[in-house]
Amino acid sequence: MSLAQEIDKRRTFGIISHPDAGKTTLTEKLLLFGGAIQKAGAVKSNKIDMHARSDWMDIEKQRGISVATSVMAFEYEGKRINLLDTPGHQDFAEDTYRTLTAVDSVIMVIDCVKGVEIQTEKLMEVCRMRKTPVISFINKLDREGQDPYDLLDEIEGKLGINVHPLSWPIGMGKSFQGVYSLYDKSLRLFKAKQQQLHEEATKLEDLDDPRLEEFIGEAHAAQLREDAEMLLDLYGPLDVDAYLNGDVAPVFFGSAVNNFGVKELLDAFLQISPRPIARMMDEREVLPDHKAFTGFVFKIHANMDPKHRNRIAFLRICSGKFERGSNYYHTRQDKKFRISQATAFMAQDKETIDEAYPGDIIGLYDTGNFKIGDTLTDGENGVYRGIPSFSPEIFREVINKDAMKTKQLEKGLTQLMDEGVAQLFNFELGSRKAVGVVGQLQFEVIQHRLKHEYGATVEFVGMQLYKACWISSQDEKKLDEFIRSKQRHIAKDKDGKLVFMAESKAWLQMVQDNFPEIEFHFTSEF
């Protein structure tokens, strides 16, 4: 197959949801269709059970599960589908944000009972920022949920994206009859616990077909006719370009656990979702069919075995062909590496691969050479953009409790930060170090790992900080002035970028008003 054909074949996407909306269940059904797994129950939830945990190792074990399922590739209808799982737990939100930089589109699962939940809002913000195409799956129609029109309104209102229903539910909960496909005008009748993977939908020439009453009863038939007329009027045909631009989200209704509405979703996904997209390397756009190999690291997973400090770096291929055994250029280190070990993630198994193509995710064994955001090429220079750090939400000062182990502490902190476990900010004054995280849990993780992997003992002390703001200005002099006047609050991030550490929201607002020439950014890329 030619490079162009390989690219055409690939679809790389992530599933996002608030915990419990049905992400794991939907993933499993998609894998069943792909023949990647044989029976239900094979996909482990990556949920972190906060109540059941007794210590940190437990969490790590639970995280181990999420690693095993973090990339799942399968073939379906001639396409190679790379599905990236995202941790739903909010303490690992950064991980999810970064995973979203490696996908070309997203399927968002929403619980029809609970509607749009907070984690979905946050994740959607990242998708909006990146203009990632989103398809929405409204799940659990077998339960008494909210009115479908209200759900659509809520998605538009809370998620800031226009919707376009492609299927429509008939009844809900106990009276749920099935869904009507607005784009291929077929009717699919609901059966609970569908064992068979797929039954043909009933094609209706139009909704005046008298069989409709027979299938779903008079009342539902009348309602559906009314709904369908209104929806077709309101939405018309789907504007696929608007979807690809991230302006419109097609919506499907179904019930993942009953394997209902999943095939429609998958089929539509294959029809409209983008093939691997172009990405920005510095100031230039690299197309997937650019002949030379390029890719970037978006996730690092460390030591399943603490005795050997081996890690797996997850690399998204952006262009060209990857060949195992070749030498590739690590642009940050300005060094060539021979990549002799690479794995693909086929559903549940890892297997060694010899070649891979744009859209694919491969795992590289790493002994500490990679950090998140690193770019590998065939020799050309440049760095893929789009893996920003987001301002953390909780900050603590790191206190070294064992002066004899200062070197180990430095090394440990650097490596953990390279993995993206947390963000480190070095204050300009004194040698204070602040660690910023999204969720409390990370402090436990860091403390434990520093101790057990590096022999360093630290304590974390609370800090009164609201946000880390990356700063810039058109006016160098003003920036210098600002830094001098706010010296106590200036720090540098891992790349040496300047950061203003704001103590409170009100104070930040005041500083912003007083220094209009300074730009304050909440992510490291601007």
Ligand code: GDP
């Ligand atoms: P995740 O946290 O988003 O991965 O959610 P899960 O896939 O683990 O699902 C959470 C719960 O919702 C589980 O108990 C599922 O069995 C249940 N669930 C998933 N899909 C459906 C559905 O269509 N209907 C109903 N009633 N329950 C569902």
